[in-house]
Amino acid sequence: MLRLSLAPLLVLVLGVSLGAAFPHDTLGKGCRLSQYQSIAPEQQLAVDRMRQEFVTTHKCNTKLFHRKWNAVNLPMSDRVLLVAAELNLTTAMLGLPAAPSFAELCREPLHFFRTAREAVQGCVSVDPSHQPSGRLRHWLHKLQNAMRASPESRECLRATTILHVLQVLDNLRCAALQDKC
Known part of the structure; x- marks a missing residue:
């Protein structure tokens, strides 16, 4: 089941590593990110409540979200x-089986992140001439390696993703704001 839910993330990472992107620094016609320029307080609260209630017994050393740069x-x-990569990762990690009480807390944020992921997919088109910057290319490579990890490491990746979910919201908002970020 985990492999099926991670398939979109792996396709995106592999596509990007081969140079897939869109050609300009403006969003295309199929891109509907303007609704994420301001995240509704209810959504932000639901995401934060889920993050705060998440309990992990893993001591994780994953530094996937500890970057010297930001969006x-x-x-x-x-x-x-x-x-797009962060949303694919987040939806995959939130979609993993969980205790019933935590699964209920994840329901609304997971729906929000899936909806956002669909909107972002309309912003990504293929242009083989575009190469992601070195920073992003390096991070995508780290993400790809993390996704190949053992089941124990995946639990660590899940914990790291949930603990950094507010950063994903900020990056979504930044992408929606374009030059105003």
Whole structure:
């Protein structure tokens, strides 16, 4: 089941590693990110409540979200690729089986992130001439390696993703704001 839910993430990472992206630093016609320029307080609260209630027994050493750069430092095309990869990862990790009480807390945020992921997919098109910046390319490579990890490491990846879910919201907002980020 895990492999099926991670398939979209792996397709995106592999596509990006081969140079797939969109050509300009503006969002295309099929891109509907403007609704994420401001995240509704209810959504943000639901995501934060889920994050706070998440209990992990794993001591994780994953530094996937500890970057020396953030989305605002990337060109617009790379921001959208970053957000697409983060949303694919987040939906995959939130979709993993969980205790019933935590699964209920995940229901609303998971729906929100899946909807956002669908909107971002309309922003990513193929242009083999575009190469992601070195920063993003390095991070996508780290993500790809993390996805190949053992089941124990995947639990660590899940914990790291949930603990950094507010950063994913900020990056989504930044991609939606484009030059105003």
